[in-house]
Amino acid sequence: MAEDRAPKGKSGEKTLIRDISFCGVPENGSNASMVDVKDGKIIRIRPMHYDWKYDPEKHMNPWKMDVRGSTFEPSMKTLIPPYSIAYKKRVYSPARIRYPMKRVDWDPSGAPGSTGPGGRNPQNRGKSKYARISWDEALDTIVSEMNRIKEKYGPTALLYQCDQHGENKVVQACHGAGRKLLPLWGGYTLQIRQPDSWEGWWWGSKHFWGCEPVGQGKQSNLLYDVAKNCELLLFWGCDQETTPWGWQGQLPSRLSYWYSELGIKQIYVCPDLNYAAAVHADRWIPVLPNTDAALYLAITYWWFKNGTYDKEYLKTHAVGVEAYEAYVMGEEDGVPKTPEWASPICGVPARVIKALAEEWASKRTSVVIGNGGPGIRGPYATEPARLQNICLAMQGLGKPGINQVKMIEWGLFDFPDQYAQPKPLRVPNLRTAYTGGHPSDTNHPSLPKTYVPKAILEGECDWWGCESETAPREDQFVHRFYPAEGCSKIHAVWTDSPSWITCWNSGNDYVRAMQHPDIEFMWAQHPWLENDALLADIILPVNTKLEEDDIAGDIFSGQYNLLFPEHKCIEPLGESYSDYEIVCMLADRLGLLEEYTGGKT
Incomplete structure (x- = not known):
């Protein structure tokens, strides 16, 4: 799907199709874009027109929702x-790393924890300047340090940080290309990203209604169900x-306008008057942050x-109703969870809570x-998560127009029950x-991402669950420890996703952990000099996805499913390579190399 817009060369431009999205999961690309290039430079990025090369009448078979005298497609x-x-701004950012670099006061010949001239100077990570080095020096140093660490401590002394999200790449990898290499090398410790996107659902709702792997409700064709059956x-x-x-573009915006046109009332419950509430809400109910549990109880x-x-419905679909009712009505603890009780906690007036409860009960209502x-x-996000589920169950969850509906991640992991839009006959899976x-x-072993500072600074920690982001709920009852039995503490860090300090709380603790003398070596590979990359001893330049050949799909957008080759738009900047x-x-x-690639180019 790449061709010259002006075959005769009058404009000198060519247009290429690229997936410019940032979920970083191969099943779920999106945001197919037209990238216009001239004289080896990106000129502009714009929406891709489906009828650019294909006749809508002959080659397209769009899904349609015909509801209440209106059509959406x-x-x-x-x-x-x-x-x-x-995204052109990111490609040509002045922060781009164009060459391998080494921290000027880090000497690999220095003793672990050594300071001053000829030392490793871990205390200066985040403060030191960098000097350009050759690829040979960078790679030789990294391999030498890897083997030294393995020989001295064992392979699990290397922590690999490689979790989502990032540019959607497939053959060229987004993050984690080393996950296949390191077991061949002897092993490693994997940083596990907790299921932060779905935190309360994952830890709470999975014990209420199952819905593996992330704990959110099943989504099969719910966009149509909303249009046909919902009143609120x-x-x-x-x-x-x-x-x-970043995930799927702006189809949810179009849908929201259409739902209003169909006469479906929209109420927004959120602390801030967010963008969607500002343009779509028939009523906005501000609630104090993290007090939703009290509102649900009332x-x-x-x-x-x-x-x-x-x-x-509850007689045949639920257990424990009597115990929950006893708690809510105050029989268990002597505190009835009345609207008057909840109001000072959540900031919503008691009369509004009562009106919301009555409106919800009187209409076919889905929570979005x-x-x-x-x-x-x-x-404690487990509590509002489960309480939202309880509210839905009390009104007949799963009946027409009564569901939990998502406005993101349609088709997550290509699971059939996650396609909220009408599911196509075939779905490309890369x-x-x-x-x-x-x-x-x-x-094994692994370490939850938020426990990295604690593990390094205190030398030990323990937790429950977190084998992976999609682990079943039974895993939440598994007790894990750092260091794992028979495994080393961490003495080296390899990151290809250096965004810890900007994505999580306690960033200062992470900086202190990377400055700890136990961390003898840290290297990063990344397109930009930013965030955790500024703590690394060696930095390797990674190109953006517009500088490499690949293959992509567009699934998350929710419109037409696409599969297309991605031809290089421009040459890699500097001496950058793909992950x-x-x-x-x-x-x-x-x-x-042969074992890692399977002999494939």
Whole structure:
């Protein structure tokens, strides 16, 4: 799908199709974009028009939703977000790393923890300047340090940080191309990213209604169910005007306008008047951050008191109703969870809580989430997650128009029950061509991402669960320890996703951990000099996806499913390579290239 726009060469431009999205999971590319290139430079990025090369009448078979006298179907162009349109700025960013670099006061011949001239100076990570070095020096130093660390401590002394998210790459890898190499080398410790996107659902809802692997409700064809059957939508902590941008573009925005045109009422419950609430809400109910549990409890109190819930449904679909009712009505602890009780906690007036409860019970209502926002990722987020599920169950969860609906991640992991839009006959899946890491990957030993500073600074820690981002709920009862039995503490760090300090709390603790004398070597590979890369002893330059050949699909967008080759738009800047190419170079020096690549180019 790459061709010259002006075959005769009058303009000198050519147009190439690229997936410019940032989920970093091979099953779920999106945001197919037209990249216009002239004289080896990117001129502009714009939406891809589906009818650019194909006749809509002959070659396209779009899904349609015909409901209430109105039709909704995919548009004739991709609905790419500002992130994609402006990506040229990232490609040509002044922060691009163009050459291998070494920290000027890090000497690999120095003793572990040594300071001063000729030392490793770990205390200066994040403060030191860098000097350009050759690829040979960089790779030879990394391989030498890897083997030294393995010989002295064992292979599990190397922590590999390689979790999502990032540019959607397939053959060239997004993150985690080393996950296949390191077991061949002898082993490693894998940094596990907790299921932060789905925190409350993952730890809480999976014990309420199952719904593996992430704990959110089944999504099969729910966009049509909403259009046909819903009378009220409760957007709870959801901003579909911005949240889906990096993942799937702006179809959720179009849908929200259409739902309003169909006469479906939209109420937004969120602390801030977010972008979606500002343009779509029939009513905005501000709630104090992380107090949703009190609001849910008061709503169910009102339903129990007035009998406005689906008793017959609960008789056949739920257990433990009596115990929950006893708690809500105050029989268990002497505190009835009334609207008056909840109001000072959540900041919503008691009269509004009662009105919301009555409106919810009187209409076919679905709750709409964009993964849940901060309300599902804060402390004790398991409780609002399960309480939202309880509210839905009390009104007949699964009946027409009564569901938990997502405005993001349609088709997650290519699971059939995650396609909220009408599912196409065939869905391209590029998992077998992918060379990077995946949320379902496991490794022994592993270490939860947020425990990295504690493990290094204190020397030990323990936790429950977290074998992987998609581990079943039974794994939450497995007790794990650092260092794992028979394994070393961490003495070296390899990161190809250097964004710890900007994505998580306690960034200062992470900086202190990387400055700890136990960390004898740290190297990073990344396109930009930013975040954790500034702590590395050696930095390797990675190119952006517009500088390499690959293959891609567009699935998450929710419109037409696409499969297309991605031809290089421009030559790599400086001496940058793809993540996969860099790991291949390391594998070559370790004598593992043939085994790592399987003999494939």
